[in-house]
Amino acid sequence: MAQNTVYSINGPVVKVKEAGALQMQEKVLVGHKRLIGEVISVGSGETTIQVYEGTTGMRPGEPVEGTGGPMCAALGPGILSNIFDGIERPLREIAAANGAFIPAGGDLPALDMQKKWDVAMRVREGDRLTGGQIFAVCPETSIIEHRAMVPPGLSGTAVDVRPDGAYTAGEALLTLQDDEGQAHPLSLTQFWPIREPRPVARRLPIDRPLITGQRVIDTLFPVAKGGTAAIPGGFGTGKTMTQHQLAKWSDADIIVYIGCGERGNEMTQVLKEFGELEDPKSKKPLTDRTVLIANTSNMPVAAREASIYTGITLAEYYRDMGYHVAIMADSTSRWAEALREISGRLEEMPAEEGFPAYLSSRISQFYERAGYMQTLCGAEGSVTIIGAVSPQGADFSEPVTQNTKRFVRCFWALDKALAYARHYPAINWTTSYSEYLDDLAPWYAKHISPDFLARRQRVSTLLLEENKLMEIVKLIGEDVLPDDQKLVLEAARIIRVGLLQQNAYHRDDTYVPLPKQMKMMEVILYFYDKAKAVVEKGLPVSEIMETGLPDKLVKIKYDVPNDRLDLFDSYYREIDDRIAKLAQML
Numbered sequence: 001m002a003q004n005t006v007y008s009i010n011g012p013v014v015k016v017k018e019a020g021a022l023q024m025q026e027k028v029l030v031g032h033k034r035l036i037g038e039v040i041s042v043g044s045g046e047t048t049i050q051v052y053e054g055t056t057g058m059r060p061g062e063p064v065e066g067t068g069g070p071m072c073a074a075l076g077p078g079i080l081s082n083i084f085d086g087i088e089r090p091l092r093e094i095a096a097a098n099g100a101f102i103p104a105g106g107d108l109p110a111l112d113m114q115k116k117w118d119v120a121m122r123v124r125e126g127d128r129l130t131g132g133q134i135f136a137v138c139p140e141t142s143i144i145e146h147r148a149m150v151p152p153g154l155s156g157t158a159v160d161v162r163p164d165g166a167y168t169a170g171e172a173l174l175t176l177q178d179d180e181g182q183a184h185p186l187s188l189t190q191f192w193p194i195r196e197p198r199p200v201a202r203r204l205p206i207d208r209p210l211i212t213g214q215r216v217i218d219t220l221f222p223v224a225k226g227g228t229a230a231i232p233g234g235f236g237t238g239k240t241m242t243q244h245q246l247a248k249w250s251d252a253d254i255i256v257y258i259g260c261g262e263r264g265n266e267m268t269q270v271l272k273e274f275g276e277l278e279d280p281k282s283k284k285p286l287t288d289r290t291v292l293i294a295n296t297s298n299m300p301v302a303a304r305e306a307s308i309y310t311g312i313t314l315a316e317y318y319r320d321m322g323y324h325v326a327i328m329a330d331s332t333s334r335w336a337e338a339l340r341e342i343s344g345r346l347e348e349m350p351a352e353e354g355f356p357a358y359l360s361s362r363i364s365q366f367y368e369r370a371g372y373m374q375t376l377c378g379a380e381g382s383v384t385i386i387g388a389v390s391p392q393g394a395d396f397s398e399p400v401t402q403n404t405k406r407f408v409r410c411f412w413a414l415d416k417a418l419a420y421a422r423h424y425p426a427i428n429w430t431t432s433y434s435e436y437l438d439d440l441a442p443w444y445a446k447h448i449s450p451d452f453l454a455r456r457q458r459v460s461t462l463l464l465e466e467n468k469l470m471e472i473v474k475l476i477g478e479d480v481l482p483d484d485q486k487l488v489l490e491a492a493r494i495i496r497v498g499l500l501q502q503n504a505y506h507r508d509d510t511y512v513p514l515p516k517q518m519k520m521m522e523v524i525l526y527f528y529d530k531a532k533a534v535v536e537k538g539l540p541v542s543e544i545m546e547t548g549l550p551d552k553l554v555k556i557k558y559d560v561p562n563d564r565l566d567l568f569d570s571y572y573r574e575i576d577d578r579i580a581k582l583a584q585m586l
Contacts, residue, residue, distance in 0.1 A: 004047075004064040006031065012302040013345040014049045016064050022047050025195065027071045031055075031062040033105035036087055038071050038306075041346070050342060052087050052303040053104050070196075071306065073313045074110035076169045076189035077117050077138055077146040080254070081287045083271065084110065086295035086307030088314075102299075111189060116166040117146075119173065119188070123158050129176060130155040131199075132320060132376020135186065136173050141288035143279065144254065147321040150176065151190045152199045152376060159183075194309040198316040200373040206436065207372075208443050210326065210384050213249040213511030214242075216427045216500045219456055219521065221434040223410045225252075225324055226372030226382035230332075230404045233414025234394025238426050240266060242412070243328040245425070245504055246386060248277055248286060249511045252326035254318050255290045258311040261304045261334025264296040280511065297334065304338040312369050315383045322379030326386065327370075332363070333390040336400045352399045360403040367407045396431075409435040423501050429463050448514050455521040459495055462528070466492030484532065486541040490550055491528040498554035499524065509557050519568045520556055526572060527553060530579045539582055547578045 004022065008015035014030055014037065022028065022039050030037045030051055035058075041048035049064065073088050083091045085102065088110045094102055117138040129135060131152040140146035156178035167173060172185035192198060206224040223229045233239050240262075247255045257274070259267045270292065277286040291314055295307040308329060315325040329335075336359060343356035351357040372382040387408070391398045394416055405411060411433050418426035437453060444452040465488050469481065478486065499520055503509040512520075531544050544550075552559075553571070560567045 006058065006062045006064060007060050009055055009058055010345045012051045012055060012300060013342065014051055014055065016047045016049065018045065022066050025070045027067045027069060029065040031058045035105050048346065050302045052306055053300050070193040072191040073194050073310055074189060074191055075317045076111050077140045078111040078115065078169060079291050079314055080141050080144055080289060083292045083294055085299065086293065086303035086310060088310050091294060111169050113168055113170045116168055117188060119167050120164050121161060121173065123161060125158060125161045127158045129158055134377050142284045143282045143288050148188045149320060149377065150186065154184055192313055194306065194313045197369050198320060199376065201376055202374050204372045204374055204380065206439050209440050211251045211514060212246050214245060214425060215502055215512055215517050216425055218514060219517050220429060220460060221410060221412060221432050222436055222440055223384065223434065224436045224440060225384055226370060227384055227410060227436055228367045228370045228408040229386045229410035229412060230389055230408045231386065231412045231414060232389040232391055232396055232401045234416050237414035237416055237419040238424055239388040239414060240330055242425050243330055243386065243388060244273065247328055249280065250326055252384065253289060253323040254325045255328065256311050256315045256325060257290060257328045258293045258307055259330055260295055260307050261297050261338065262330055264298060267294045267296050301338045301341050304335060305342065308335050308366055312366065316369065319373060319381035319383050320375045322375060322381050324382045326384045329385065329387040331388040331390045332404065333400050355399050359399060363403050364407045425502060429500065430467050448518055452518055455525060458525055459521055462488060462492050462495060483535050483541045487531055487535050490541065494524050494550055494553050498556060506558060508561050513562055516562055516565060519565055523568055523571050524553055527575050530575055534579060534583050543582055549575060549578060
């Protein structure tokens with residue numbers, strides 16, 4: 001058969017005439033530089049290829065070679081602590097070999113195939129193995145054990161089982177002989193198509209929260225393990241910093257951070273900070289349980305589109321080992337812009353704001369790969385997806401935000417006014433929501449308090465009442481309000497500043513455990529109830545303000561260490577004493 005050759009080049013979109021041997025979503029090598037590409041359209045007269053590298057200098061007539069398989073991610077030990085680009089090329093190794101710039105057509109393997117790993121076998125000769133079963137383990141980092149699994153879809157009998165010892169990621173550790181007598185050598189490494197979800201035994205109900213230590217999230221708008229959340233916000237509202245906090249403090253076992261189309265200096269900051277951070281649970285470097293996918297805004301746009309799928313495939317791989325994984329995708333708007341650019345070059349009919357008509361289906365396919373699962377090996381694992389959205393001009397009505405809102409159940413809307421007022425996290429409590437509250441209610445009742453969600457509802461109600469009263473205050477001023485409504489405003493101020501605002505640089509405030517969050521809610525509501533009782537009897541709110549109690553409650557987050565919840569008792573006593581003295585004045 002004649003060799004396939006390029007006849008049309010339009011940025012990352014390359015066309016080949018009469019390429020009958022190529023198939024849909026096949027990985028191909030394009031041009032003399034052997035650039036990595038993927039077939040995205042097959043017709044009787046021409047085949048369209050999406051190239052994941054720069055096509056500068058390419059000419060018509062250059063060869064196109066099919067690989068016979070789809071775009072796959074290499075899965076094995078060495079993923080954690082590593083930094084990849086959007087198509088899983090190791091950036092550290094590329095920098096060591098070629099300097100600061102990525103060369104075209106680089107063919108470095110994703111994983112270090114020379115490094116030896118201390119492998120302990122978990123199966124013996126003659127054992128019956130099925131897809132997803134763990135047959136060997138090795139320490140990948142100081143805190144994560146890598147569990148080598150039989151690839152999904154394979155089953156058979158273990159033969160030629162190697163003894164425990166040091167092996168490279170590519171060495172065969174055993175041979176799996178299937179029922180037809182065919183031999184399949186198994187190593188620490190396997191490959192999986194990035195656009196195809198990895199199979200699981202079954203999807204489990206979502207019934208436990210991803211604890212983040214951020215009060216506005218855990219208390220008001222919780223996300224579940226295996227759930228989905230979006231963080232929309234304009235420029236400078238703190239999307240990236242919020243994701244940094246979640247990456248550091250959430251109780252996920254593994255973090256996959258995808259820098260999708262972000263600024264290069266911002267990704268540099270991420271790499272620098274993650275390298276310096278200490279994992280609060282293990283006291284080891286945070287990078288020991290983190291993988292970074294860096295695809296900055298100046299990298300090829302098609303690879304930006306692929307980076308999301310690469311990241312989710314890596315997350316599913318560790319989920320199948322029985323780990324709980326959290327994905328930070330920053331930002332899905334840049335990913336959608338890559339879809340729009342490629343769609344435009346393909347001359348597809350544009351939909352709203354030029355985005356392709358299939359934008360919503362692509363967003364849903366990504367978020368639907370989250371979930372709390374029973375894996376093929378019988379363990380439980382989860383993938384939680386937290387995607388940042390960057391709407392232009394902070395306009396939440398634009399297509400990416402609206403379509404994302406359809407497919408996520410947790411919406412943390414960042415507010416520019418809060419960010420400029422230095423209120424962080426700048427999550428607006430009136431426009432944000434979480435649909436996981438009913439699912440998580442039994443967990444909160446069992447592990448924290450049966451009253452947790454009732455307290456949370458009262459806090460939320462006070463904030464909503466304040467929002468309504470502020471409309472009146474803007475028109476006619478606060479002085480005309482009755483004292484009971486002035487008390488609502490003061491209680492809401494305590495909640496906003498004392499409970500929802502959080503200092504990421506304070507030792508006790510950067511992460512707050514749920515029991516302390518519960519105590520903070522209780523003591524604020526206790527003060528409100530006591531104050532309301534005396535205000536209804538005619539005591540002016542100004543008298544309550546002069547006791548200094550409101551300001552003292554605001555400072556609880558700093559004054560009460562996370563491990564000294566017994567100190568809350570003194571706050572109850574002080575509230576009782578001071579309110580009782582005020583009651584005597586009536």
